[in-house]
Amino acid sequence: xxxxxxxxxxxxxxxxxxxxxxxxxxxxxxxxxxxxxxxxxxxxxxxxxxxxxxxxxxxxxxxxxxxxxxxxxxxxxxxxxxxxxxxxxxxxxxxxxxxxxxxxxxxxxxxxxxxxxxxxxxxxxxxxxxxxxxxxxxxxxxxxxxxxxxxxxxxxxxxxxxxxxxxxxxxxxxxxxxxxxxxxxxxxxxxxxxxxxxxxxxxxxxxxxxxxxxxxxxxxxxxxxxxxxxxxxxxxxxxxxxxxxxxxxxxxxxxxxxxxxxxxxxxxxxxxxxxxxxxxxxxxxxxxxxxxxxxxxxxxxxxxxxxxxxxxxxxxxxxxxxxxxxxxxxxxxxxxxxxxxxxxxxxxxxxxxxxxxxxxxxxxxxxxxxx
Numbered sequence: 001x002x003x004x005x006x007x008x009x010x011x012x013x014x015x016x017x018x019x020x021x022x023x024x025x026x027x028x029x030x031x032x033x034x035x036x037x038x039x040x041x042x043x044x045x046x047x048x049x050x051x052x053x054x055x056x057x058x059x060x061x062x063x064x065x066x067x068x069x070x071x072x073x074x075x076x077x078x079x080x081x082x083x084x085x086x087x088x089x090x091x092x093x094x095x096x097x098x099x100x101x102x103x104x105x106x107x108x109x110x111x112x113x114x115x116x117x118x119x120x121x122x123x124x125x126x127x128x129x130x131x132x133x134x135x136x137x138x139x140x141x142x143x144x145x146x147x148x149x150x151x152x153x154x155x156x157x158x159x160x161x162x163x164x165x166x167x168x169x170x171x172x173x174x175x176x177x178x179x180x181x182x183x184x185x186x187x188x189x190x191x192x193x194x195x196x197x198x199x200x201x202x203x204x205x206x207x208x209x210x211x212x213x214x215x216x217x218x219x220x221x222x223x224x225x226x227x228x229x230x231x232x233x234x235x236x237x238x239x240x241x242x243x244x245x246x247x248x249x250x251x252x253x254x255x256x257x258x259x260x261x262x263x264x265x266x267x268x269x270x271x272x273x274x275x276x277x278x279x280x281x282x283x284x285x286x287x288x289x290x291x292x293x294x295x296x297x298x299x300x301x302x303x304x305x306x307x308x309x310x311x312x313x314x315x316x317x318x319x320x321x322x323x324x325x326x327x328x329x330x331x332x333x334x335x336x337x338x339x340x341x342x343x344x345x346x347x348x349x350x351x352x353x354x355x356x357x358x359x360x361x362x363x364x365x366x367x368x369x370x371x
Contacts, residue, residue: 098145099339117189218322223276226268228311245312284327
């Protein structure tokens with residue numbers, strides 16, 4: 001349609017219509033059916049991968065920054081608030097490592113919290129320094145881990161029934177289970193489940209001690225001859241008693257029977273009639289000078305004259321059993337040294353504080369029914 005024809009159509013419309021009923025036809029331009037393709041920039045797979053790596057790295061960085069900042073607050077500034085306790089529950093910050101066993105800051109905080117709760121409820125003005133409480137608690141937690149390892153090695157265990165029986169015994173002695181539950185909650189902020197965990201730990205150490213003293217600890221049976229002399233005796237009296245003991249020893253070395261010599265000359269009334277024989281004993285049960293000399297002997301050997309606070313002794317080794325020549329406490333300490341142990345908190349600190357030690361703690365035997 002040219003410009004002239006377009007003009008005729010407009011004129012027909014102005015005159016009132018067309019042959020088809022007076023309606024005007026509008027001629028719209030025709031657009032192509034295919035959509036136009038805009039020149040958008042697309043990212044390659046490698047670019048999306050790089051973006052993903054950057055986002056993940058940023059998240060990890062933020063995470064580790066949070067962990068580090070919280071760690072500085074917990075270890076160095078010793079945060080003691082709800083935020084710190086929540087963080088300790090999420091992240092296992094180590095308080096100590098004993099061999100392959102981890103003691104977390106959360107473990108430490110809970111134990112310290114029980115003791116502080118007790119002081120707040122009973123004697124807030126006598127609350128020990130926090131560092132002192134932490135030191136004693138971490139020492140105990142480490143000792144428990146060492147005891148657990150030694151118990152496993154020596155076949156010692158505690159059953160659920162033993163724990164329940166001990167709890168029932170405590171309940172009977174303290175007015176019933178509900179009364180004990182109230183005492184634990186009011187004085188320590190403890191629940192029964194946590195208290196039973198404490199009972200288990202204590203029973204395990206008691207059974208381990210029994211096993212040690214019965215089967216593992218070195219014990220000896222000796223005979224001895226005592227020539228008494230008072231600690232405040234004159235030098236002349238001491239010299240006379242020593243000479244008498246030396247004369248007896250010379251006779252024994254010359255072939256005299258030790259048992260008969262003890263019956264004849266020993267001044268220890270308790271053992272004289274048995275030829276000087278003493279029952280089995282272990283390290284820590286006799287005076288130091290006597291023990292040192294006795295444990296150094298082999299079966300059948302006789303010591304030189306030994307001076308103690310009781311007088312002059314001659315000792316003969318009769319029998320030795322067991323292999324560990326230590327007390328139970330020293331055994332635990334020596335075992336801890338052999339296990340790789342690292343403390344992150346609770347190390348020794350020089351202090352001039354005279355505050356009493358936090359001896360009051362949740363007892364696994366009898367909780368004080370103080371009202």
